[in-house]
Amino acid sequence: MPTLKYSIINYLCHLLFYINSFPIVLSFSGIFGSSFSLAAETIVIRYGLFEQSVAVDDIRKYEETQQVSADLASLLDYLSPKQQQKLLEVLQIKIPLDIVAMNKLVTSETGEKFLNFVALAIARSDNAGIQALRSAILLGAKAPKGLGIISFLEAYPSERIVVNLPVALEMLEKSGWLNEEIDINESCIYIIPK
Template sequence: MKSLSQAIISLLVTVGILGGGSAIASETIIFKYKMFRESISVGELRTFADTGELSSSLEFYLEKSQQEPERLQQALITPIPADSVFLYKFFNSFPGELALDQMSSIVQHPSGTANRQSLRAAFVSSALPDDNLRLIEVMENYPTAEVLVQGDRVIEFYENLNQIMENFDRK
């Protein structure tokens, strides 16, 4: 039964993404900190998440925002257990939409539109394969070509998401 639910959720997420005319996944992450903006390819961020190797752009950004690369790397790759069916149902409820609105102040579309829907799709798509959320996957699965990230708040984003998953029955 869970497999059927996951297949239906996957179909709904795919239709929602394609029906909105958006790209299937993000290609560029724009990290913002105060007046600084640094564009990083998703590949650069994935390399950093997997290996700890910093591109010059990411190194510049982390230096300017006074962030510890190790903490960011851990936030990107540490899995948060999250059942995809639960996520879909939760993020379509009133409390879930409030949580999405709060978190979309940190990870958002550069235009500031459709943040709730985009973030919901990214969460569910990220959890579908293995019932785990990783921030690197959320950013990779964000359904627009670019995603704007308040870079100095990535750790806060991870902690908020982890808290939500701990506070609600996932399975």
């Protein structure tokens, strides 16, 4: 039986890989702004010079009501029906986590290695990628229902979160996350409240 620390790291891996793969597997996109706000308003996917973006509000509406905006529809077209269903399931996962324990985890050696790995796929014009991820995880975990993709995005300290598609796809390939058969719920069984 996995330890709680292992389970939380496993969930964070899943969460951040889906944050990366959402724009990644969906489409290609953009550039990371240097302006700081309290929440990401847009996810931008960069593939070379090509960019595509979708508003975080559109993602929230999709998660809550399954209504799809035009921008989101153009991204969802890149996914198979199974991948679209998996994405919706992942968007709906919210896990209440202890902030003190999360802080210890994301500042641990293992947490630092994980954040360094994930930060490679998020394009920034500064060197604050790891700090931004750590902040978004900790602030996102304070959301009333717990940490999820939407609460992570709403806590990300920039107006835009830009995913470097080639790097993210390489990470997903190495991790096996491009396999449609992976069951996110099975991986998170030890920390998802019943």
